[in-house]
Amino acid sequence: MAIPAAAVIVPLGLLFFVSGLIVNLIQAIFYVIVRPFSKNVYRRINRIVAELLWIELVWIVDWWAGVKVKLYTDSETLEHMGKEHALLIANHKSDIDWLIGWVFAERAGCLGSALAIMKKSSKFLPVIGWSMWFSEYLFLERNFAKDESTIKVGLQQLKEYPQPFWLGLFVEGTRFTPAKLLAAQEYASSHGLPVPRNVLIPRTKGFVTSVSQTRSFIPAIYDMTVAIPKNSPPPTMLRLFKGQSSVVHVRMKRHLMKDLPETDEAVAKWCKDLFVAKDDLLDKHKEADVFPDSEVHDIGRPIKSLVVVTLWAWLLIFGTFKFFQWSNLLSSWKGLTITSVCLSIVTVLMQILIQFSQSERSTPAKVGPSRTSNGGESSHILLDKQQ
Helix, strand or coil, rough: CCCCHHHHHHHHHHHHHHHHHHHHHHHHHHHHHHCCCCHHHHHHHHHHHHHHHHHHHHHHHHHHHHHHCEEEEEEHHHCCCCCCCEEEEEEECCCCCHHHHHHHHHHHCHHHEEEEEHHHHHHHHHHHHHHHHHHEEECCCCCCCHHHHHHHHHHHHHHHHCCCEEEECCCCCCCCHHHHHHHHHHHHCCCCCCCCCCCCCCCCHHHHHHHHHEEEEEEEEEEEEEECCCCCCCHEEEEEEECCCEEEEEEEEEEEECCCCCHHHHHHHHHHHHHHHHHHHHHHHHHHHCCCCCECCCCCCHHHHHHHHHHHHHHHHHHHHHHHHCCHHHHHHHHHHHHHHHHHHHHHHHHHHHHHCCCHHHHCCCCCCCCCCCCCCCCCCCCEEEC
16 A cells, blocks of 8 residues: 655655664774775675665565566576576666666575675765675766776676675666667667667676776676566655555676677677667567567565564664653753754655655766767666766
């Protein structure tokens, strides 16, 4: 049943931000006292700590809103998920594509080591952006001349990552909207390129750099195609918070890194051809409302996220009760004013996070290749992953 947004933004916001600040503090402590001596020990600890926060958003998808995610893939891809490093690329169809990626990462057992290449402003988002910074997300300025060295250095630092990780990359450079599709179609027509119908033109510089820097230690690329069935409303963060369900279809295809071409130009062409094929696949999905020639797998709804959120909720309720009992904060006008201000701040922060996730508010990106753009916000998700 749908719930008015105002009735859930404050309690969910309190839960998320209070638990998030606790997680941020723990991350900061280990960053200072462990990372200088052993980066890999820090990574193993941070993987567990970060998941305690990120799994709350998975809980919203699975248990609060009850979003139904159907996975279409082959048995080989399913068998390898979570057991190897992988570069994950996807079309950016909805506001929560990054979060759907987190759902699959949680199922595969690598949510705490799910990474992404994102725009620089994302790291300043309270709680979630800070947590991503501690988790070694790569933050870019959307200018390839400035970002190339950041990408190369950041990716090389992942070479010794001790546990399987997924590195998310949205190569379209921005979230899909009708206006952006029209601009991409005009660009393709004027440059003699295949005219897209369901995707934007991929911006390949970041992808090419990522492949060249990770060939030696990332064995596979996971190609994720997201589609929304005709009878389902597109999922958004606001709908999730209001408890409104949606249906999301995802096709996952594993490509071996060793099978990619050797030259940068050929890798760029491989990426473009992949998105032409993805466009055709989405046409077929429109017709049949399923991904044809793919097996459907039940990804379930694990209880782990429900347990974690329940424990966080009890900790928050107990801590709040003890705090008010100790401080008598609600017994004076000053205390009531401070409490009201704090609740107002939480409400504003939640609104900022929701608005940040909306596709119509995402930063417009040029539709064709350029010498200064680094291209394509997993995500998040909430977040525009940058190429």
